[in-house]
Every structure is written in structure tokens, then in C-alpha cells.
Amino acid sequence: MEKSLSIKVRNLSKSYGSFHAVKNVNLEIKKGELFCFLGPNGAGKTTTIKMMTGLLEPGIGEIEIAGTNIWKSPIEAKKKMAYIPDHPILYPKLSGREFLRFIGSVFQIDQDVFEERMEKYLSLFELSGRADELIESYSHGMKQKINLCGAFIRQPDVLFLDEPTVGLDPKGAKTLKNLLQSMCRQGMTVFMSTHILEIAEQMCDRVGIIKNGEIIAIGTMEELRQKEGKTQSSLEDLFLELTGDADTLHLIQELTDDDEKVEK
Numbered sequence: 001m002e003k004s005l006s007i008k009v010r011n012l013s014k015s016y017g018s019f020h021a022v023k024n025v026n027l028e029i030k031k032g033e034l035f036c037f038l039g040p041n042g043a044g045k046t047t048t049i050k051m052m053t054g055l056l057e058p059g060i061g062e063i064e065i066a067g068t069n070i071w072k073s074p075i076e077a078k079k080k081m082a083y084i085p086d087h088p089i090l091y092p093k094l095s096g097r098e099f100l101r102f103i104g105s106v107f108q109i110d111q112d113v114f115e116e117r118m119e120k121y122l123s124l125f126e127l128s129g130r131a132d133e134l135i136e137s138y139s140h141g142m143k144q145k146i147n148l149c150g151a152f153i154r155q156p157d158v159l160f161l162d163e164p165t166v167g168l169d170p171k172g173a174k175t176l177k178n179l180l181q182s183m184c185r186q187g188m189t190v191f192m193s194t195h196i197l198e199i200a201e202q203m204c205d206r207v208g209i210i211k212n213g214e215i216i217a218i219g220t221m222e223e224l225r226q227k228e229g230k231t232q233s234s235l236e237d238l239f240l241e242l243t244g245d246a247d248t249l250h251l252i253q254e255l256t257d258d259d260e261k262v263e264k
């Protein structure tokens with residue numbers, strides 16, 4: 001694998017019985033890239049991410065994370081990556097800080113470095129005042145934020161996020177965008193999924209569009225916009241289908257406003 005590649009996926013497929021959920025997906029994501037997997041509900045985003053993170057065995061195909069085959073050397077690959085699922089999986093009887101300390105100990109992060117990072121990310125996601133309360137008392141958005149804090153504290157080489165803005169308030173989504181962009185500038189690679197076009201457009205460098213298990217277009221949003229209406233399988237209808245609704249309007253507006261970037 002070329003040195004600058006952080007994620008390499010070759011001929012990845014997965015079927016459930018006779019249903020082909022993911023069909024021959026090929027991807028190359030460079031180090032430092034903020035890549036977005038955009039597609040409607042049921043397109044195959046979660047299935048692909050689960051195979052890439054070692055949670056779901058591929059039917060066919062090869063996946064390398066930072067040069068390591070996730071299915072041949074899972075422990076080595078998993079040390080280099082973090083994964084935020086669409087539904088946060090947490091320990092409800094731990095407080096937010098206890099959960100983060102657990103992450104810090106599992107991944108053997110130096111104590112001083114850990115404490116500094118923990119307070120920094122809790123503060124950025126406005127959780128400092130609630131971090132000693134039990135996770136079971138948190139809202140969905142707060143659970144999402146504490147999970148994000150856990151991933152950022154680790155500072156992995158590659159970060160996978162499945163629909164990370166679902167449940168976040170506009171300010172939380174903006175904090176996430178700024179952090180991801182700042183960390184990618186410093187070399188982290190991000191692979192995130194969304195079903196909302198504007199989120200992909202506002203947050204990511206490059207976008208892969210998946211529909212019915214197949215990647216149908218890949219490029220910067222500018223490149224994809226140029227293809228809109230010109231290709232046989234017009235992206236126009238799909239773009240309309242993926243456009244955010246009234247519920248996501250405030251979040252998209254917040255992401256669109258350019259202000260000071262959060263530094264790592």
C-alpha cells in the first residue's frame with residue numbers, strides 16, 4: 001500500500017442470503033483526508049463501515065487500515081483506529097468521566113496527556129458540568145458527544161464515524177466539523193457517513209456516493225456538481241432525495257457559517 005494511503009478497500013461485497021447489500025466497493029482514502037460516504041437510507045453505508053472496522057465479516061474483499069489488513073491483523077489495525085457507531089454504545093452505570101478514564105486505561109494513554117485532553121474535549125462539547133453524572137441520564141446528543149470525546153482523546157490515525165451529526169445540536173455539529181478539519185490537517189484520516197448532502201458538502205474534502213450497495217460517483221462536491229445532469233445515471237434526483245429537510249436546516253446553517261476554527 002502506498003505510504004500516503006490510510007484506507008484501501010478492494011472488491012468489497014456482502015450479501016444477506018440472496019440480497020446483495022454491498023457490491024464490489026473499491027476505495028482509496030489518503031492520509032489527512034476527510035472523506036464522506038453519502039447515500040440514502042439502506043444504501044449500504046453501515047454495512048460497509050462495519051466491515052471496514054472489523055465488526056462484520058466481508059463476503060468478499062480486502063480492507064487495509066493504515067497499511068494493516070483489518071481481518072488478518074485485527075488487533076494491530078484496531079489500535080490505529082476509532083469507530084463512532086450511529087447508535088452510541090456506552091456503559092450506562094458509568095459517569096461520563098469514568099467512561100473516558102476507562103478508554104484512557106484501555107488504550108494506555110499517558111495520565112497527564114489523558115487528563116488534559118479529557119478536560120479539553122469535555123469543555124469543547126460543553127459537557128464539563130455534566131461529566132460526573134451517570135451516562136444513563138444523558139440525552140442521545142450528550143451520549144454522542146461523550147463518545148466523540150472518547151475518540152478524540154485517543155487521537156487515532158483513522159476515525160470512522162457513522163452518521164455523527166444525528167442527535168447533535170447545531171453548535172455540537174459545528175464543534176465536530178472544526179475538530180475533524182483541524183485534526184485532518186494534522187494527519188488524521190476521517191471516514192464518515194451521512195444521508196444529508198449539505199453535511200457532506202460542508203464537512204468533507206471528498207465524497208463517495210453509494211446507492212443500492214454500489215458506489216455510483218466519487219470526487220469533490222464540486223466535481224460531482226459538474227456531473228449533475230450530465231451523466232446517464234443523473235445525480236440530480238439523488239441529490240434532491242439527499243437534501244436535508246426542515247429538521248436539519250439549523251444544523252446546516254451553523255455548518256455553513258464560517259467562523260474561527262478550533263485548534264487541536
Ligand SMILES: Nc1ncnc2c1ncn2[C@@H]1O[C@H](COP(=O)(O)OP(=O)(O)OP(=O)(O)O)[C@@H](O)[C@H]1O
Nearest residue numbers: 016019021039040041042043044045046047048195
Ligand atoms: N443483518 C442483516 N440482515 C439482512 N439484511 C440486512 C442486515 N443488515 C443490513 N441489511 C440490509 O442491507 C441494506 C444496507 O443496510 P445498511 O444498514 O448498510 O444501510 P445504510 O446505508 O447504513 O442505511 P441507513 O442510512 O438507513 O443507516 C439494507 O437494505 C438493510 O436492510
